Amino acid sequence: MMIAGRPLQVVRRLPRTTPPFPDEVVLSYLSRLGQINSFPDGLLMSLWITENDRQTALISTLSGYRIPVLQCALPELRLKSPQMMGPSWYTHAPCYRCAARRAPGQSVNAWHRRRVRLCPIHWVWMGNSRYPLLTGRRPDIHAAYRRHRRLEARFGRQATETAFTAASNIVTKWAEMNVLVLPSSEDLPAAPATGTASPREKWATRASAHQYPATVALTALLADPAWTEQALAARTWDQLRPTFAHLVSVSYNPEGMSDPLHRWRRDARDQQYFSVP
Known part of the structure; x- marks a missing residue:
């Protein structure tokens, strides 16, 4: 795989890693991995061009997490193609309290099964990530x-x-x-x-x-x-x-x-x- 004219060699785990957020978008996870390792923007995201077994193995090597663990957390890895997620899935920022606990200081984008953006754990209405409401x-x-x-x-x-x-x-x-x-x-x-x-x-x-x-x-x-x-x-x-x-x-x-x-x-x-x- 070529990035900026040079082949990207993935031979071992990155110095710093982070667990994936539940149902996180793959591009969001790769962006967070690159962020904590101070990589240029978009470097690791170039790995996710089209999903296949080799690229899944590369993400596993980079993150240090086994493929079954990543497939459980990242829905796109369970499918043959990211385009097969279907119209019943929606992407948006999760509850700010859930994100702060699992990915402090980072922006997360996750898949959701329903359009209603309500966190049943913290009772936060995430109709807009820039204006969440407390429904307690x-x-x-x-x-x-x-x-x-x-x-x-x-x-x-x-x-x-x-x-x-x-x-x-x-x-x-x-x-x-x-x-x-x-x-x-x-x-x-x-x-x-x-x-x-x-x-x-x-x-x-x-x-x-x-x-x-x-x-x-x-x-x-x-x-x-x-x-x-x-x-x-x-x-x-x-x-x-x-x-x-x-x-x-x-x-x-x-x-x-x-x-x-x-x-x-x-x-x-x-x-x-x-x-x-």
């Missing part, structure tokens, strides 16, 4: 997270993720229409950040955390095949309104082409119609 005084967010996990176990991860995406869009639109019923408590103090967030980023992070319980409640309905079948077959929302009435104001009535719930039903009906052979 919001038991409704914690309960929603546990319910989210139960929905994944009941309906499957992919079906739940699809329903959560649709529910998030509907709840966001409800909030814009000022019909969403939100908890009275807004106790979400900001945690130490790694950078400076813009006012827009701060507002978006707080909104996503504040709306999360309502989003999970609606996800439970959209992921349920029985509820979905009834919603698609009904002409009006009168019979189904009691199932989501606690999420919206009393005056709200789903109607009109611009209504988010009505649009969801229309799109679901179109998808169902065109999927029939």
Whole structure:
């Protein structure tokens, strides 16, 4: 392998090494290895061009960790190609307290199975790494997270993720229409950040955390095949309104082409119609 016109000879472990972060991105781990050994930026990251057994062995030699250990910690090493991670995986910075404990003073990028960036160990909402929020005084967010996990176990991860995406869009639109019923408590103090967030980023992070319980409640309905079948077959929302009435104001009535719930039903009906052979 050529780096800057010269072959890179890997014959032994680096003088200084560090354990990989759970589910860490390979490029992030190589960057951290190069950082603690004072290597030029990008030198070790050049090893990860396309994954194969030889490059995995090189990373094992550099770090001093056996290949099975690295494959357990780095999901990309378990696949034939990094591009096979699939759309259900997301990369973002982990909880700042988890990173400080496992990789003090270093930036970490990790893979995550779900879009919700909440640390269940330290209860930190990592909607934005530059503006993390402490949810210790919001038991409704914690309960929603546990319910989210139960929905994944009941309906499957992919079906739940699809329903959560649709529910998030509907709840966001409800909030814009000022019909969403939100908890009275807004106790979400900001945690130490790694950078400076813009006012827009701060507002978006707080909104996503504040709306999360309502989003999970609606996800439970959209992921349920029985509820979905009834919603698609009904002409009006009168019979189904009691199932989501606690999420919206009393005056709200789903109607009109611009209504988010009505649009969801229309799109679901179109998808169902065109999927029939």
